[in-house]
Structures are given as C-alpha cells and as structure tokens.
Amino acid sequence: MSHAHDAAAHRAAVEAWFARARHLPDDALLIAVEHVLVRLWLRSARALGDAPLRVLFHTTTRRASARHPVLATVTADEHGPSLRALRAAPPGARADARALESLVTELLTVIGHLTAEVLTPALHEELASDDATAATAPEAAP
Amino acid sequence: MSPVATERAASERGCCTVLLELPRRAHDRGATVEGERLQALQAIGRALGRADDVGGAMDEVVAITSEVLPVRHVVVTTAAEPAAHASIWLPADERPPEAANALAHALRAHRYLAAPGGVIDVPPLVGPVGRPMAGAFLALPLAVADRPCFGVLLVECVEPPREIDLVFTSALAGELATAIERDASRRGVDERDAARVRQNVLAVVCHDLRSPLSVILLTIASAIKEPANADRRHRGRRDLERIRSSARRMAVLVEDLLDTASIEAGRLALSVVEVRVGELVAEANDEVRPLARARSIRLATRVAASVRPIRADGRRLHQALVNLLANAIKFTPAGGAVVTTVAPATGGAVLVSVRDTGPGIAEADRAHVFEPFWQLERTAHVGTGLGLFIARSIVEAHGGSIWVEPGRSAGATFSLLLPATPAPTGGAGLRGA
Numbered sequence: 001m002s003h004a005h006d007a008a009a010h011r012a013a014v015e016a017w018f019a020r021a022r023h024l025p026d027d028a029l030l031i032a033v034e035h036v037l038v039r040l041w042l043r044s045a046r047a048l049g050d051a052p053l054r055v056l057f058h059t060t061t062r063r064a065s066a067r068h069p070v071l072a073t074v075t076a077d078e079h080g081p082s083l084r085a086l087r088a089a090p091p092g093a094r095a096d097a098r099a100l101e102s103l104v105t106e107l108l109t110v111i112g113h114l115t116a117e118v119l120t121p122a123l124h125e126e127l128a129s130d131d132a133t134a135a136t137a138p139e140a141a142p
Numbered sequence: 143m144s145p146v147a148t149e150r151a152a153s154e155r156g157c158c159t160v161l162l163e164l165p166r167r168a169h170d171r172g173a174t175v176e177g178e179r180l181q182a183l184q185a186i187g188r189a190l191g192r193a194d195d196v197g198g199a200m201d202e203v204v205a206i207t208s209e210v211l212p213v214r215h216v217v218v219t220t221a222a223e224p225a226a227h228a229s230i231w232l233p234a235d236e237r238p239p240e241a242a243n244a245l246a247h248a249l250r251a252h253r254y255l256a257a258p259g260g261v262i263d264v265p266p267l268v269g270p271v272g273r274p275m276a277g278a279f280l281a282l283p284l285a286v287a288d289r290p291c292f293g294v295l296l297v298e299c300v301e302p303p304r305e306i307d308l309v310f311t312s313a314l315a316g317e318l319a320t321a322i323e324r325d326a327s328r329r330g331v332d333e334r335d336a337a338r339v340r341q342n343v344l345a346v347v348c349h350d351l352r353s354p355l356s357v358i359l360l361t362i363a364s365a366i367k368e369p370a371n372a373d374r375r376h377r378g379r380r381d382l383e384r385i386r387s388s389a390r391r392m393a394v395l396v397e398d399l400l401d402t403a404s405i406e407a408g409r410l411a412l413s414v415v416e417v418r419v420g421e422l423v424a425e426a427n428d429e430v431r432p433l434a435r436a437r438s439i440r441l442a443t444r445v446a447a448s449v450r451p452i453r454a455d456g457r458r459l460h461q462a463l464v465n466l467l468a469n470a471i472k473f474t475p476a477g478g479a480v481v482t483t484v485a486p487a488t489g490g491a492v493l494v495s496v497r498d499t500g501p502g503i504a505e506a507d508r509a510h511v512f513e514p515f516w517q518l519e520r521t522a523h524v525g526t527g528l529g530l531f532i533a534r535s536i537v538e539a540h541g542g543s544i545w546v547e548p549g550r551s552a553g554a555t556f557s558l559l560l561p562a563t564p565a566p567t568g569g570a571g572l573r574g575a
Contacts, residue, residue, distance in 0.1 A: 047305050047308045047309050047312065048282070048308070048312045049312050049313070049316065051283075051285050051286065051287055051288070051316065051319075052282050052283045052285065052312055052315060052316075054285070054288060055283035055285050055290075055291040056283065058291075077288075078288075113281075114280070114281040114282070115280055115281075115282075115308055116278060116279055116280055116299070116302060116303050116308075118280075118303055118304065118305050118307070118308045119305065119308070122305070
C-alpha cells in the first residue's frame, strides 16, 4: 500500500463517517467527533500506550491547526482527546465540519505514517462501525 | 557488532543519532509469542539498568530486539543541543562504513526527529538511501509519562510489521526513553555537584586565604610605616609570630585542598609501616594542645595495654586524628573535655574513639558530616569543612571505617576502626616498608 493510497484511504474513511453525521447541528457534531476521536484513541492506545499516543496526537493537532488555527485548542489527556474548548467557544469561532474532518484525517495519517499503517485497518474499522449520531442521542432526547 | 564509523557534525536542528545496523537473519515469526517479547523487554530493561549510559547498552538492546523482531536498523534520535553526532555500528562484512554514513545523513535529512514543541516531524514518504519505505518503518516517540517528546525510536523491519511488533516497539521506546531521561538526570546531578564543589572551593579559598593574608599584609605595612624606634623593635617579635601563624593557616588550607584533590582523583597514596596507634594519638594530642589550652578544654587519652601495632601510613593516620581532635575542640565549649580512647578489636584491628562534650550532632546531620565542605554550608563558616572528609578518606584508604554517634549525655563520639593490615579500596595506592 503506497502512502498516496493510504492518504486517499484515510480521507475516504473519514468522509464516510462525516457523511453519516452531516445532519447533526454544530454542538452535536462536536460531541460526535469527540466521541469518535476517543474511540480511535482507545484503539490506538492498546498498541502504543498513552505516552506515545499523546505525542502523536499533539503532532496531529499541531499539523491540523496550521490549516485550521481553531484546532490548536484541541487537547488530549489521560482520558483521550478533548474538544471542550471548541464546545465552549462562541458559535462563530467554532471549528466547522471541514476543520474537524481535517483533524480526524490528520490523526489517521500521523498514526499510520509513523507506525507503518499497522493500525490503519483497525482504525478504519472503528470509524466504519461508529454510529455518528449515537453519542449525541441521549442528550438530544427531551 | 562493533562501531566501525563515528561521525560528528553540527546540525541546525541539533540532534544526536545512534544508528545500529543488524545482519539479516531468519525469523520464525509464527513462533514469537508474547512471553518471549516480555522476557526480551525485561532483558532490555536489565541491560539498560546495568550500563553506564544508553549508548553503552545499545549493542545488547539491539541484539535482544533482533531475537523477537525482524529488524534491519534501529535508530535513536534525540534532541541534544547544540551539537549533533551520529555513531554507527554495523557488521564489518555487511556494508562499508560509507553506506552507513550515507544512511545517517539520509535519516537526518528526512528528519525522523523530535521537533521543538515536543512533536515528531513526519518525514517525506521516502526511506533512507532512496529505499521506498514499503510500510516497514516504525517511528515511536521517546517520551516519559506526560512530559514532552525528546526523541524518536525508528525501527526498520525486514518485513512489514504486525500490531504485535508495534506493541513491542512502543514498549521498547518506553524503556529507552526512561533510560535516556535517567542518563540526562544523572549527568545533570553530576554537573550540579561539580558546580557546587567549584563554588565551595572558591568560597574557601576566598575566605580562608584572604583573612590570614590580610593579617600578614597589614602587619608588614604597619612595620614599614612605623619608625624603627625601640617600641617598634619591641613589637617586632609579636608581629612575626602573627605573620607565622597566619602563614600556617594558609599552608594548612592549601594542604587540605591538595589532599581533597588527591582523594577525589583517587590518588591518595599510603606509605605503610608498622605503627602504634596509642603513640599516634599522643602525638596528635600534643599537636592540638595549644588550641585546646586556648579554649580551656581538657584533653585526655586512654590506651588499652592489649592494643597491638598495626600496619598503616603513620603520617596520614596522624593527620586524620588531628582533624578529628581539632573538630572536637572546635565544637566543645570552654571548660569541656575531649577524651580519646584506644582499644583492641577483632582480628588485630584497633578502635579509636574521640568523645567531646559539645552540643552533639543532630541525627539528620550525621549522614553529612563527612561530606566535603558540608560544614561550610551549614554553619557560620567555622573551618573549611574538609577535615572530617579527609579523615574519612584516610581511614577508608586503609580499609577501615569511621562513624559518628551521639554521646551518652551530651557531645558526639567519632569512632574509627583500623584493620591490622590495610585493605585499600578505590584509588588508594600502597607502598610497603
């Protein structure tokens, strides 16, 4: 598998997930993205451990925020990625779907690139099996 | 596997690269189980723990790694401002050193490095020396807990790695990161200790040499300035005594500093002859008697008749005893006493105890009293703080031991146990007679 192919595969997997989340309002989309990021984190941590993964996530946000500066507020701690700062931002200053898509794609790219794409199938499977609306469903209920 | 090429070069990024190239070998990957990898990691941990530094353990680490992971190269890059160097090991018959150098250059050019801010530079999609990466590179950050990334472990596998290989490599990165941090911490402590000792030496030299030197200069200046009348001649002898006393203080300090330098360099030489410790104690008491008299302190000695002569450096033991006695006198209030006892011990050894009636030594301080310059740091500059350190070094050079205990009611008791024949440790040199 070439890296160009990997990059296309990562984009396709992420686009498919975002296609399922397209109808979500901004607040719910942020929660859903945070949820799927945590899933990707937990799956990666099984192989990498928390400390290396935190560095890779930091690398991810650094690279993604070069194109979408608002992503610089995304952090990760021992529980995984957090979009708390984005959720607290005023509506006009929040990351749009394109920026969030870029963040998830970048995470897959960085992890894949530095780990010989060993985890790529498993991470794509996590994306494919994630119900993009599930994380927001309880909060959406009256 | 031995180093065949070492390259040192400046780098604008500042990196340190240790590159190890392994021979290809057949790996029965199906037979590799978790237990073997766990054992390999434990062996790697032991190898890193045994070595003085990570670089010294890398041959063994890579050899162990190659037993469980089909690796072609293992590269460790760490940020090491401002200089950069690459040390390269490879089997002599595998590739010429030029190829290894080219590999190191390529690795640096492709920046598998920790970047400022604790992130990893993700390199271009081409492997070293023009080889396609072919999904065979694992690049794991070197980081401990939540501290910033300071390096990268790069492993090129012979075959595309599996997740189990990634798990192992990530754990290996953790072991290396911990060991590298430990090295750095150790170096930092050594450097801080060296800086502290330098500062203390300077403080001692500045204070302890300046004071007697001032006395000498002022006394001479006064003698030159005053007319040579009868009164001046009368005071001449007293001035000369003052100059001699100050010069002696300076000489003692210089001797202490030179002895300390010799001890720390492991060059404390002993000239061993048969000596009677009771006689050495008596001579040491005679030497410090003027000091004790000036402070109205009583000196007493009790030597058991059954004490046998021992083989030792008499001059050095005398020096150690004088240092112990001078220390005891210094901390004993006027009207007190310093009592030295000499008794036989097992195997022809001799036990010497110097007991004073001073304020004693707090338990927390007892562990530090034999450290060089310690006293200087903890008191209002009473002496150089080298006497007890020198005494301990002399006793230990004989294979003996020295310790301090609180007195029964007050004061402190310094004891030293001297073997019948020296059993030197460390860098002490022996000359027999």
